[in-house]
Amino acid sequence: MAEKTIRVLVAKPGLDGHDRGAKVIAQALRDAGMEVIYTGLRQTPEQIVEAALQEDVQVVALSSLSGAHLYLFPPVVEGLRQQGADDVLVLGGGVIPDEDIPVLKEAGIAEIFGPGTPTKLVVDYIRQKLGVESPAGGNSSDQ
Amino acid sequence: MSLFKEGFIRDIASQKKQWEEKLAAQLQKRPERQAEFVTDSGIKLNTVYTPDDIAEFDYYRELGLPGSYPFTRGVQPNMYRGRLWTMRQYAGFGSAEETNERFKYLLEQGQTGLSVAFDLPTQIGYDSDHPMARGEVGKVGVAIDSLQDMETLFAGIPLQKVSTSMTINAPAAILLAMYIAVAEKQGVAPEALNGTIQNDILKEYIARGTYIFPPAPSMRLITDIFAYCAQNIPNWNTISISGYHIREAGSTAVQEVAFTLADGIAYVQAAIDAGLDVDTFAPRLSFFFNAHLNFFEEVAKFRAARRLWAKIMKERFGAKNPRSWMLRFHTQTAGCTLTAQQPDVNIMRVAFQALSAVLGGTQSLHTNSRDEALALPNEDSVLIALRTQQVIGYEIGVADVVDPLGGSYYVESLTNQIEEQALAYINKIDEMGGAPEAIEFMQREIQNSAYRYQQDIESGRKVVIGVNKFQMQEERPRNLLRVDPAVGDRQCEKLKKLRSERDNHTVQRALQNIKEAASSTENLMPHFIYAVKQYATLGEICGVLREVFGEYKQQIVF
Numbered sequence: 001m002a003e004k005t006i007r008v009l010v011a012k013p014g015l016d017g018h019d020r021g022a023k024v025i026a027q028a029l030r031d032a033g034m035e036v037i038y039t040g041l042r043q044t045p046e047q048i049v050e051a052a053l054q055e056d057v058q059v060v061a062l063s064s065l066s067g068a069h070l071y072l073f074p075p076v077v078e079g080l081r082q083q084g085a086d087d088v089l090v091l092g093g094g095v096i097p098d099e100d101i102p103v104l105k106e107a108g109i110a111e112i113f114g115p116g117t118p119t120k121l122v123v124d125y126i127r128q129k130l131g132v133e134s135p136a137g138g139n140s141s142d143q
Numbered sequence: 144m145s146l147f148k149e150g151f152i153r154d155i156a157s158q159k160k161q162w163e164e165k166l167a168a169q170l171q172k173r174p175e176r177q178a179e180f181v182t183d184s185g186i187k188l189n190t191v192y193t194p195d196d197i198a199e200f201d202y203y204r205e206l207g208l209p210g211s212y213p214f215t216r217g218v219q220p221n222m223y224r225g226r227l228w229t230m231r232q233y234a235g236f237g238s239a240e241e242t243n244e245r246f247k248y249l250l251e252q253g254q255t256g257l258s259v260a261f262d263l264p265t266q267i268g269y270d271s272d273h274p275m276a277r278g279e280v281g282k283v284g285v286a287i288d289s290l291q292d293m294e295t296l297f298a299g300i301p302l303q304k305v306s307t308s309m310t311i312n313a314p315a316a317i318l319l320a321m322y323i324a325v326a327e328k329q330g331v332a333p334e335a336l337n338g339t340i341q342n343d344i345l346k347e348y349i350a351r352g353t354y355i356f357p358p359a360p361s362m363r364l365i366t367d368i369f370a371y372c373a374q375n376i377p378n379w380n381t382i383s384i385s386g387y388h389i390r391e392a393g394s395t396a397v398q399e400v401a402f403t404l405a406d407g408i409a410y411v412q413a414a415i416d417a418g419l420d421v422d423t424f425a426p427r428l429s430f431f432f433n434a435h436l437n438f439f440e441e442v443a444k445f446r447a448a449r450r451l452w453a454k455i456m457k458e459r460f461g462a463k464n465p466r467s468w469m470l471r472f473h474t475q476t477a478g479c480t481l482t483a484q485q486p487d488v489n490i491m492r493v494a495f496q497a498l499s500a501v502l503g504g505t506q507s508l509h510t511n512s513r514d515e516a517l518a519l520p521n522e523d524s525v526l527i528a529l530r531t532q533q534v535i536g537y538e539i540g541v542a543d544v545v546d547p548l549g550g551s552y553y554v555e556s557l558t559n560q561i562e563e564q565a566l567a568y569i570n571k572i573d574e575m576g577g578a579p580e581a582i583e584f585m586q587r588e589i590q591n592s593a594y595r596y597q598q599d600i601e602s603g604r605k606v607v608i609g610v611n612k613f614q615m616q617e618e619r620p621r622n623l624l625r626v627d628p629a630v631g632d633r634q635c636e637k638l639k640k641l642r643s644e645r646d647n648h649t650v651q652r653a654l655q656n657i658k659e660a661a662s663s664t665e666n667l668m669p670h671f672i673y674a675v676k677q678y679a680t681l682g683e684i685c686g687v688l689r690e691v692f693g694e695y696k697q698q699i700v701f
Contacts (some may be wrong), residue, residue, distance in 0.1 A: 015263035015279050017352020020392050020479070023590055023701055024597045025635050040699045042267075042275070066263055066625060067519075069619045071278025097518055115483040115516045116610045117600050 016066035028119030049079035077108035182396035192552035213453040216546035219316035223542035229507035235260030235284035239295035260284030268685030278633035307338035315342040315354035320671035338381035350392035360692035390433035393443035393593020399569030425467035432497035443557035445503025474500035484609035
């Protein structure tokens with residue numbers, strides 16, 4: 001494999017315990033050949049930044065359904081910036097009202113994926129953003 | 144004794160052979176819509192069901208009469224002909240004042256029971272001013288920091304008249320203590336209190352994530368509640384063993400029944416091990432299930448769960464009181480099936496799900512609101528959801544006969560299959576040492592089912608209107624509920640004031656007593672009741688318990 005494998009941190013900031021979506025996305029990204037680390041529940045933005053740096057990921061995918069996204073997503077981007085990791089692609093998902101999306105994008109969250117998003121869309125988005133072609137074989141899991 | 148004579152079954156079988164030839168000819172001309180038809184649990188369906196699908200069916204053993212063992216047909220002899228199920232809409236957001244208003248609105252509209260949604264800091268035992276509570280205060284439910292908030296929450300609501308359900312688990316004992324204290328202030332005796340506390344910690348580890356302490360002390364808190372309530376609040380449902388969240392996390396119907404009843408077995412065993420007689424607490428156990436989309440499978444699921452639990456209580460635990468054999472349950476329609484796309488379509492989904500719960504014999508029902516994939520429900524949406532229940536109860540006649548689908552070859556066959564497959568899971572969990580030991584196994588099973596479900600949607604095998612079929616350009620609804628972001632600040636101010644006004648010396652002593660009792664085997668409930676009356680906060684009490692019990696560390700299963 002000439003191509004460097006994409007590394008993604010899937011994270012659950014705050015107190016929200018609904019991780020079905022996060023785990024489904026994590027599994028879909030893994031099936032698409034990415035290396036995926038899942039933080040588990042109840043992470044502070046600081047912990048997520050630290051994990052992202054330690055794991056040397058290119059993508060951080062945040063998930064929240066509790067309505068605390070405006071408090072929890074932007075500090076992750078901010079923290080990464082402060083650590084000089086502003087090239088990390090930060091994505092958000094969950095139950096997020098339309099009017100919050102511009103606010104989050106303004107804060108540096110690259111894209112928000114709402115309920116009903118096909119996982120393939122997220123996979124394609126990440127590959128396109130990172131300038132990585134779909135692997136010819138596709139769908140091979142490396143774990 | 145089988146329902147059918149042997150000769151009759153043979154005759155049906157031979158007629159079926161001829162019919163299959165006819166069917167094959169038909170299929171040559173016009174193939175079926177799908178290569179195969181299966182339920183959401185993967186149970187393969189026949190084209191038609193006839194008596195030979197339930198050839199061994201013994202009416203008395205499998206069904207009996209409603210209100211009698213094994214309760215397949217319902218827990219009461221006349222079910223909804225006497226009284227409709229409790230219409231109990233789950234509600235809570237922002238501050239105690241705002242939620243109190245919503246409660247009163249819902250009661251005015253004909254809701255018959257309250258159901259309190261608490262915010263995440265409350266559910267995890269943090270006060271609103273804890274750093275982890277940032278951004279979460281009042282968001283998914285009401286913020287309760289102390290007895291003061293609880294008094295506001297129930298102001299003007301006579302607690303002897305309503306039945307209240309509280310969705311709280313890890314700190315359930317403390318919220319129950321607050322409820323008892325509010326009742327006392329209202330002049331209501333504990334014996335007059337009616338309601339349910341969810342109090343189901345195992346499903347928090349398995350599926351929902353709002354745990355605090357490790358399993359062993361959590362189980363002890365639960366058995367303390369069982370023991371206290373058996374003595375003091377005889378009409379209180381001390382636990383609501385919840386499959387709902389297991390299903391929302393992605394399980395199948397079969398897994399929902401299996402894992403919920405496995406959790407139930409663990410609670411019964413823990414209480415027996417703590418020295419309680421099964422018949423003193425078992426009649427107060429209640430259950431909570433999900434009503435998902437696959438209509439007949441859901442009806443069959445409720446019936447199968449009831450029969451299986453009756454057998455477990457009678458045969459496995461030797462309970463003698465018929466009330467100990469009864470599985471009484473609340474149902475909520477499946478939030479995870481609601482779509483952000485074309486949200487009005489959710490009204491229909493909810494109606495069919497609610498209908499399956501009623502045909503399955505639920506005791507209490509929450510119907511979800513159409514806007515829940517977008518936000519917490521607004522008042523209009525909750526009203527439509529409540530009216531949906533009222534139409535089912537009052538207009539369409541389905542509540543006029545007990546278990547109207549009983550005897551359907553299809554429904555009975557599905558009921559049998561769900562029971563069998565759920566029992567196979569329970570046996571497997573028993574082999575692993577019971578539910579607390581099988582947490583990660585269950586998580587993995589649920590996760591695999593969730594992923595498969597998602598793949599079925601993405602491949603189009605499972606149709607979701609508005610998502611992968613019949614999509615349309617649409618505008619998002621505008622009048623979504625938004626929780627006032629200032630709630631968090633106001634709660635923090637209230638806490639500051641409370642801490643400066645109460646008798647802090649007494650509070651410290653009450654906390655010290657809890658610490659000592661937690662380290663012993665003494666029942667903690669009286670200590671909680673005393674402490675909350677002194678206005679010790681939820682976060683302070685849980686803080687003391689965290690010191691003694693430690694905190695649960697999640698195993699990441701993925």
